[in-house]
Amino acid sequence: MSIYAAQHWLQSDPPFVFYMLPMRAWELLAGRLIALRVAKAMKPNQTIAEFLAASGLALITASLFLIDEDTPFPDLYALAPCIGAALIIAAGFHRETTVARALSIGPAAFIGLTSYSLYLWHWPLLVFAGIYRNRELFVSERVAVVMAALLVSALSWRFVERPFRRRATGWT
Known part of the structure; x- marks a missing residue:
């Protein structure tokens, strides 16, 4: 349905x-x-x-x-x-x-581990960058914002997601 x-x-x-x-x-x-x-x-x-x-x-x-x-x-x-x-x-x-x-190898595993954080961070960063520029972002600017989103996502995964998972389930 x-x-x-x-x-x-x-x-x-x-x-x-x-x-x-x-x-x-x-x-x-x-x-x-x-x-x-x-x-x-x-x-x-x-x-x-x-x-x-x-x-x-x-x-x-x-x-x-x-x-x-x-x-x-x-x-x-x-x-x-x-x-x-x-x-x-x-x-x-x-x-x-x-x-x-x-x-399971390097970059693919990293994207998998941080995918939820990346899902949460990428769109607000892209939107706010467009608002800040007051225009549609160039491809190079979008790439830079996505790279920033990857960095913020890695930090979010490490310092927010992982501690919550450990505390709630004992899982690393």
């Missing part, structure tokens, strides 16, 4: 669809199914796990080309990155895949 409602309202009120929880609930449901370990019940052999992980990565990569500033979002195009991420996670419950090993 959530994705159907999002499709219905997307034509008349795109900001409503983007920001309102009922229209994005289907995305949260995908994450919740993974969190509940519904996919853990699957026990694919190594070949199937590799196929699932590679398919997930292909969907996420395709999203880079399918979704741009002219794409209504969250349209059905949002299914690609959402399902892609779910496939990668589900494939890794019982098997270590090539995709998982690739995502």
Whole structure:
């Protein structure tokens, strides 16, 4: 119902669809199914796990080309990155895949660890930089702001997220 409602309202009120929880609930449901370990019940052999992980990565990569500033979002195009991420996670419950090993190295692992902080910081920094400049930012300026967001995200992860996780769960 959530994705159907999002499709219905997307034509008349795109900001409503983007920001309102009922229209994005289907995305949260995908994450919740993974969190509940519904996919853990699957026990694919190594070949199937590799196929699932590679398919997930292909969907996420395709999203880079399918979704741009002219794409209504969250349209059905949002299914690609959402399902892609779910496939990668589900494939890794019982098997270590090539995709998982690739995502575990240096820069990719850093982006993964700081992704929530980066999600929270990147947009306000981009918006405030545009307000400060009183114009649309040049590509070089956007790159500089994103680099600043990476730095702030790393600090936020280290000094905010990690301490909360340790205190709440004992997890590092």
